[in-house]
Amino acid sequence: MTREETRIFKLLDGYARRSYECFVAEFDLDKTESRYNVCFRPLGSDVNSSNRFACKFVTIDRTDVDGIRAGEMLPDAVADLMNRVLPALKGLK
Numbered sequence: 001m002t003r004e005e006t007r008i009f010k011l012l013d014g015y016a017r018r019s020y021e022c023f024v025a026e027f028d029l030d031k032t033e034s035r036y037n038v039c040f041r042p043l044g045s046d047v048n049s050s051n052r053f054a055c056k057f058v059t060i061d062r063t064d065v066d067g068i069r070a071g072e073m074l075p076d077a078v079a080d081l082m083n084r085v086l087p088a089l090k091g092l093k
Contacts, residue, residue: 005029008036008068012082015074016040020086025055034062040085042092051092056085 001009005027013024026039038058045052064077074082 001027008065011068011072011074012038012078015079015082016086017043020082020090022056022086022089036060036062036065040089042089044093046093049093054089054092056089058082058085 009024009027012027016022016024020040021044022040022042024038025041026037028037029035030037036059038060039055040058041055042051045054058081060078060081064075064081068075068078
């Protein structure tokens with residue numbers, strides 16, 4: 001992972017942890033499609049829980065990732081996407 005990708009990963013992970021009690025479990029660049037595929041999982045899942053495999057996948061276009069590179073905050077398009085998808089994970093253990 002490049003330094004730039006590490007910064008993007010940290011911004012996504014930090015937002016997910018603060019806002020939705022989940023974390024980035026997978027972060028992959030699909031070079032052929034110019035997008036990132038990101039998997040989020042709930043924090044603190046119990047191994048005996050029926051939710052232990054709960055996850056949500058988000059695809060972020062490269063143009064939106066360029067917006068992350070330009071600043072230290074998530075662009076509105078990325079935050080909006082996460083705000084639509086991640087509430088389903090909040091509170092799952």
